[in-house]
Amino acid sequence: MLLTHNSKYNHSLEIKEPEFLLQFYRKGEEISLFEPGFWLVYRGVVQLSRISANGDEVILGWATINNSFGDCSQDNTDYRAQALCDVYLRWCSPLDITKSPDLARVLMKQLSQRIIKAQNLTTITRLRKVEDRLWQLLLMLKEEIGQSVINGTRLTIRFTHQNLANIICTTRVTVTRLLGDFQSRELICIDRDRHIIILK
DSSP states (O other): OEEEEOGGGOTTTTOOOOOEEEEEEOTTOBOOOOSSEEEEEEESOEEEEEEOTTSOEEEEEEEOTTOEEEESSSOOTTEEEEESSOEEEEEEOHHHHHHOHHHHHHHHHHHHHHHHHHHHHHHHHTOSSHHHHHHHHHHHHHHHHEEEETTEEEESSOOOHHHHHHHHTSOHHHHHHHHHHHHHTTSEEEOTTSOEEEEO
16 A cells, blocks of 8 residues: 655654655565665564574564665565554665665664664573563663553553564563563553553
8 A cells, every 4th residue: 555655744864855655564464675675664663583594583673663674685585574563664775775865874874773773682682591581672672662651661562472482582481471470570561452561
């Protein structure tokens, strides 16, 4: 689904562009990464991952509003991008980037930030204690996709226990037990829509 977007609302990208079209992806849909270029996120959250040599999916991070993801290389077959909610994206080809120095500058800065965040996530998954892995992941998600509420910060995406287990390389049962422990210690609570709230 294509929607018209006017660049005068695109403040954070700081790029003056003509009117263009946005591509809509529903929650759960995979976003194509086969062509060289970048996607700009205008609404929603996209999960980024790659397929390891043994076939496992490794989570690399999340692209949120006013962020970008993609690559100008020819081979992106090992990488995946999935909409965690309904998202609106704009595609930028290598030619688009070449024509706009401002766009290229923003993308370069965001790419550097994404590499740092991916490294931070890798560091979290290598922590010895699973409890530390899960807690540090929740703190990272708080910064990435958190929304301030009265009693703390609500994760805007509802992650299942299996989702969280896959990210930190453990089992669903372990995540369920640890989340229960965090709740009993009043570190988190779960709202009526099953979203995690990290308490103040």
